[in-house]
Amino acid sequence: MLTRRDMLRLLGASGLALGGAGCSNAGAGGRESTPVADLYPIDGPRAIGDAMVSGSIGEASTFIWFLGGESASSAASAAISNSLLRYNDRIELEREVAESVEVTPDGETITFRMRRDVRWTDGHPCTADDVLFTYEALVDPATPTPYSGDYLLVRKAEVLDPYTFRVHYDKPFAPALESWAFCRFIPAHLLRGKDLPRDPYNRNPVGTGPYMLRRPEDWVPGQQMTLWRNPDYWEGTVWIERQVTRIIPDLNTQFLELKTGGIDAMGLTPPQFRFQTGTREFVSHFEKYRYLSSGYTFLGFNLRDPRFQDRRVRQAFAYAIDKDEIIRGVYLGYGKPLSAPTRPDHWTYNPNVRTYPYDPARALELFAEVGWKRDANGRLVKDGKPFRFEIITNQGNQQRIRTAEIIQRRLAEIGIEVSVRPIEWAAFINEFVDKGRFEALILGWNMAPDPDQFIIWHSSQTGPKQFNFVHFKNPEVDRLLEEGRSTFDREKRKAIYWRFQEVMAEEQPYVFLCVPEALFAIHKRFKGIVPAPSGVGYLSHLRWFVPPPYQKWTRTA
C-alpha cells in the first residue's frame, strides 16, 4: 500500500497520467441518493475570511517552480506568483501579467507588454526586468532545473522598456507561448547574484500572486504550510483568508480527515467517489465534482517488433479491446474512451476521427487479412507460430495492472495469449522502456495544454531517453508535427491537429484507451465554485469565498 502511494507521487512528479489512487477497499454501502436538507443554502454575501485546508501526500521543497519538479512545489509556487500568460478553463491561452502579446508575422519574435500595476509583496513593482531575470536563471547552466529545455531555444531575450519584454527565436516555435505561461517570475531585486538553490528565498519567498507566506514559521516542515491572502493582489479581492496545506502521506488517512473536517477538499478515488461518499452525512456537507483529467492511458506496442508493424494488426487490437469495459471495471465508469491523443475538451479536438467500438469479429477479420488465423485449438496462429506477447506496466499502479488484466482476458477470447508483468518503476524505465525491451506496455501521458506532441511522435525522437519509445515513424505525422509547432495562427493550427488526429486514429501506434475523470470533493461552505469541463480551479482565488455565517476558522489578524 505504501509503495503504491509513493509510486503515485513519483508518477505525479514524472508528469505521467494518473487517475485516482486506486485504493480498492470499497466498503459496505452503496450510492446514497436520498435528497438531503441543504445545510449551506445561502450563496452570499461575498466576504473575506476562513481557511481552506487541503491535504498533500508530499511536501513542497521550494517556492521556485523551476527548481522543484513535484506537484507540491508547483502548487505552492502557483499560489504566490504570476506569469505573463495562463490557460483558462477551456484550456486556451489568455493574458495574465501580459497586457498584450505580439508575434511577428515570421513567428520568430514575441513581444509582451506588461501591466503596470503588479507589485511584489514587498512593494517593489514587478517589471520586465523580473521576467528577463527569471529567464536568465532558467537557462543558466549553473541552475539545477529540469525545465530549461524550451527556454534554451530562445536566441535572444531583451527588455525594451521597464514593461516590455521581447524574445527572439531562430525559427517559429508555437509552444513558446505555453512556455511563457509556465514561467512564473522570481524577483530580480532580491535574487540577482544569489546562489538560487541555496537562497533562503526558496523557503521564505516574496511573490506577486494571490497568496503569500507571511513569515517563515507559516511553513512547518513536514507538517503544514499556511499561505495568507495577499491584501493588495493586483487582479482583485482574494476572499479566502488562508490556504493551509497539510502533509498527510497516506491517502486513507486523508479521506478520514476529510470526513471529520480535518481537511476541506481532496481528490477521490473512483471507489471513494462512488461508494464511500454517499452517506447522508457526507452529502450534506460536501459537494462532489467530476471532470476530465488531462491524462490518458494507452496500450503501446513496440513497433520494431514485426508483428505490430502492420497498421491492420494495431487496428485489430483496438477492436478487440473493450474500452468501455475498462472504464467501467477500473474507473467505475468515470472516464471517456478516446482513439487519438487529444483530450475531448481541447480546442483542437477532432470529434470525427475513426473510433473503435468493441468488435471482436471485426478484429479477427483484420487479423486474418494479415495472415493471423485461429487454429483448431482456437489460438491465433501465423506461419505456425501462435500470437503471444507480454504487457509490462509499472508496479504499484493498480489501475494499470487491472487494465492489463482486462485486456488479457479479452485477447484470450480471440486466441491471443498475453502475460502481464508489473515492474518496479526505476527498472521499468531503465531496463525495459529505454532499452526497447518490451513487446507492449501500458502507461499514461499527461496532455499539455499546447497541442504540440512533437517529442512523443516525431520520428527523430526515438533515441535512448527520448519519448517516442514505441518507434512510431510516419512521414505525414512528422510533417504535421513540424508544421503544428511552427504555426501560430489558431485556425491553421486547428486544421493541422485535426488531420494529425485523423492519422493517429487510423494508425493506432498505441491503442488509446481512455481519459479518466478527476474526482473531487469540497466542503459545501465554499461558494462561487464554477465547474468547467477542465476542472474547478480556474481563478478560484478570485471566485471562491465562504459566506460569513459558515466561516469555520474565524478571521485572525
Add this chain to the structure above:
Amino acid sequence: MTAYLVRRVLLMIPTLLFITVVSFVVMRLAPGDPVQLQTELNPRVSAEARERLIAYHGLDKPIHVAYFIWLRNVLTLDFGRSSAPDGRPVIEKIAERLPITLFINVISFVLVLGLAVPIGILSATRQGSWLDRLTTLYVFVGYAMPSFWLALLLMILFGVRLGWLPISGLHSLDAYRMGPFEYWLDFGKHLVLPVFIGVFGGLAGLSRYARSSMLEVIRQDYVRVARAKGLPETRVIYRHALRNALLPLLTIFGLSIPGFIGGSVIIESIFAIPGLGQLFYQSVLSRDYNLVMASLVIGAVLTMVGNLLADLSYAVANPQIRLGAKGGD
C-alpha cells in the same frame, strides 16, 4: 575494563567503514538515480537539462570516486546536501525530524518496558492461569495483526465515529492561538493513537521475552534454595528471581537504541507524523543518496554503541561476567 573499551571502540572503525562501503555500493546498484526519478518520462524535461542535473549532483562520477569524495566529506562531518529540489544539508533535514521520532519512540519504549515486565512476571509465576492464557492470546494477536490495519480501525472508531481523538498530524489547525495547557493537551491527544500502536506491537514481543526469562530463572537452584529457606513467595520472586530475570532485558535495551531514531514508516505515514521514518523511506524511494547514507551511518553508529552499552551494562549488573578479567574461577 579500559583496555576492553578501547579495543571495542577501535574495532568499530573498520566495521563502520565496511558498512558504508556496502551501503554505498548497494544503493548505487539499485536501478534509477535521483535525477532519473525526478525527470523520467517527463516530456517537459529536455536531454540537455537532464545532463546538467546529472553533473550538478555529481552523478557523472564513477562509483569509487564518488565514494571517496563522500568519505572525505564525512570525515569532516559534512554529510552533503539532499538531492531533493530543496537542496538542504541532510543533517539539517535529519535534525528537524529527529525530536518527534525520538519523543514518540522513547515514550513507547518506556511504556512497553513498564508494562511488559509486570505482565511477563505475572504470566510466568501463574503459568497456565487465565491471565497467562490471555496474554498468550494477546501476543499472538499482537504479532499477527498488521499495525496499519489496526491503526486505521482505531482512527475510524476514535476519530470518525466517536470523535474523541484527532486522526492525524501533531497539532490542531488553530493550535497557534491556544494557551499552553490547551496546546499540550492537544498535542497529547494527537499522540495517543500513534503511541498506542507502537506500544501494542512492541509489548507483544517483550512481554513474552520477560515471561520466558522469568520462567527460566524460577527453575534455577538459587530460587529453589530461597524457597527452601522458607522465604515468602513475593520475596523469592521480587528479590531473588526478578533481578536475574531482568538481565537479558538489558540486551534488549541496548539493541533498541538504534530503533529510537529509526521510527516506523508505517506509523509515521498513516498518522502523518513528520518523523525520521518517513524521511528515510522517501529518501530511499527518491534515491536521495546523501540522505540515505547519512541515515545509515547514524543508524550504524547507534547500533554499535547500543551493542557496546548492552555488553557493558551486562558486565556491571552481573558480577559473574567480568570483562577483561583473565581466567578466574
